[in-house]
Amino acid sequence: MAHVLIIGGGPAGCSAALTLRLRGADVTILRAGPSALEKAKRVDNYPGLSQMSGSDMQKNFDEQIKEAGVQEKNGLARLIQKTRKGFTVLAGDDMIKCDAVLLATGIGRVARLVGEDTLVGQGVSYCATCDGMLYKGRPVAVVAQDESFAEDVDFLRSICPVDYYMEKPHAAPEGVQVIDGKPKALRAEGEQVILTSENDEKPYDCVFILRPAVAMSTLLPKLEMNGEAVKVDEKMRTSVEGVFAAGDITGAPYQAARAVGQGNVAALAIAQYLNEKEKA
Amino acid sequence: MAHVLIIGGGPAGCSAALTLRLRGADVTILRAGPSALEKAKRVDNYPGLSQMSGSDMQKNFDEQIKEAGVQEKNGLARLIQKTRKGFTVLAGDDMIKCDAVLLATGIGRVARLVGEDTLVGQGVSYCATCDGMLYKGRPVAVVAQDESFAEDVDFLRSICPVDYYMEKPHAAPEGVQVIDGKPKALRAEGEQVILTSENDEKPYDCVFILRPAVAMSTLLPKLEMNGEAVKVDEKMRTSVEGVFAAGDITGAPYQAARAVGQGNVAALAIAQYLNEKEKA
Structure with missing residues (x-):
């Protein structure tokens, strides 16, 4: 059975997960934190759920995808790599x-440091577990x-001297x-x-x-953008x-109803894509 | 207050009605019969309403728009005419x-008779109440x-001799x-x-x-089409x-979730249009 990863x-x-399950795909949803919906105080214009808090709406959606047999994982997607048969995602x-x-x-939106882009893999890393051991005993910084x-x-x-910088004020470890x-x-x-x-x-x-969060240019460098938005067709x-x-x-516009509609359209296009791939 | 007619x-x-109400517009929904959703046995992929019949979903939506203060009318839209200030719709x-x-x-999809298009207003009418009196005492047909x-x-x-033709078999008056x-x-x-x-x-x-139903080419002759679909931008x-x-x-794809998303996008575009029109 084809496996679709929804980041x-x-x-x-x-929305996409529900439709893909109906189309017979294995589906995993990967989350790196709460959705924007979860933080919405109240949503008044989503058909079917009347005047509900965003967090209650999200709970409702979550129960529904669980019932539909969608798998869920927590973790930040760091890199999407195309392989001969599909994709490998570092999560x-x-x-x-x-x-x-x-x-x-x-x-x-991911704020980046000046010069950050050009140094990824050359003294800049987004993954302590992946790259930490390469710098054992040597001076490193955490931003x-x-x-x-x-x-x-x-x-x-535990393996090297660390200086700690904060991008936004927070409680340091x-x-x-x-x-x-x-x-x-x-x-x-x-x-x-x-x-x-x-x-x-x-x-x-x-x-x-x-x-x-990881900038799209880091996650999937070849992806075409429209400013800060990912470029998509119909x-x-x-x-x-x-x-x-x-x-x-x-x-x-950033709206739950629109997102649900786009998820639905995307799922049907993915089903079609998987179908054609299987035939080829 | 601006008035939006949703046919x-x-x-x-x-979906559009809910968002337009939030944006402060007066909204009327005009219906000529049940929606396609109402006839759906079960919908399994609409986020928020789990495994529900189409008619229960529609009831749910209907209650919500009533609460939101949307006006509702029954009637078939027959003609949309642009006026100096907006539109007049014959419903x-x-x-x-x-x-x-x-x-x-x-x-x-509206099946049409051969030659029907060219004779509208010249011996072909879609509205008995509008045009009946013009033919008082003269032989007319009803299709x-x-x-x-x-x-x-x-x-x-009651005003003229009538022959009755059926496009599809049904109980004649x-x-x-x-x-x-x-x-x-x-x-x-x-x-x-x-x-x-x-x-x-x-x-x-x-x-x-x-x-x-009325063919789009009758309802709004200048409307650009993509085959049987109305051509829209993003x-x-x-x-x-x-x-x-x-x-x-x-x-x-004909999907409730997609329709809800498009209704939301359309409503925001309409709000923007009304806003710009008011300023001009």
Whole structure:
């Protein structure tokens, strides 16, 4: 049975999951945190659920996908790689194999440091577990957006000296060496990366950037964008064959009803894609 | 306050109505009969309403739009006319004035007689109440698709001799002169229209064609189509400024979730249109 990975479990992801289950696909929803819907105080314009809080709506959707036999995983998708037979998605520390991918992660705004893009894999890493051991005993920095990465930071501190920078104010993991001042920019200097913050600059062998989201250009570098939105056609197909997108990630208006509709259209296009692939 | 007329009360129409109410518009939904959703045995892929019959879903939507203060009318939209300030829509025997129109009538397949298009207003009419008196005492034909026009037929019979043809088999109104054989084609001959049926041809001063749907080319002749679907852009705008479309009328896939999403997008585009119009 074909396996579809849906990255994001908000209205678009849940809608697509229901339709794909009806079409006989195995479906996994991967979540990296709460959906935008969950944070909505009240939604007054979703047909069928009257004047409900976003979190109650999301609970309702979640129960429905569970009943439909959708598998659920937690983890941040870090990289989508095309393979001969389909895709491998690096999610948290797992590798998930699938035949098609639906991007339904919500608005994809990810602030980046100046110079960050060009240094990925060359002294900049998004994954402590993946790359930590390469820097055992050497000086590294962690740039963290929030407190959700305490475990990664603990692991790094167990193998090397760590300086901790905060992109946004939050409670730092206990005992960590916090460097004052917001991180700003990165540049290479010999084998090292210089991290410039509001107050200072310091060299590191590696800078681990830990955010609850990954920029699309990191997740799937070949993906065509429309500004910050993923470019899709009328069937919600992206520029990468086998990768589809639905919901807020495709741009405004940011509405649950629209996301549900796009998820539905994407699911039917994925079913068609899998069907044609099987025949070929 | 701006007034939006939504033609059709299925998922697309109800979704648009909810969002337009939130945006402060007066909204009327005009229905000519049950929605396609109402006839669906069960819907398994609509987020929020789990494994429900189509008629229960529709009831749910209907309650919600009532609560939201949406006005509802029954009647078949026969003609949309652009006026200097907005639109006048001929609905049943009423004229409804509005600032914008949303077409959400569902799949728009309407079988037509050969030659019908060219004779509208020249011996072919879709409205007994509107045009009947013009033919007082003169021989007319009624071509009816189903039994829902008994009242129109009674009115015509009270003022002139009527022959009754059936497009599809149904119970004819009591006492009417039924002509055997399906109606096929129309052509002009002098001041009269010749109606050709399977068995015969006969001349009439007017042929009244009574169907529970009106072809888009009759409703709004300037509207651009994509085959049988109304052509829309990504904001659900049609080729006629101020007229939008959502749901099955825009083509496949025919799905409630998709219709709800399109209704939402259309409503936001209508709100923007009304806003810009008010400023201008």
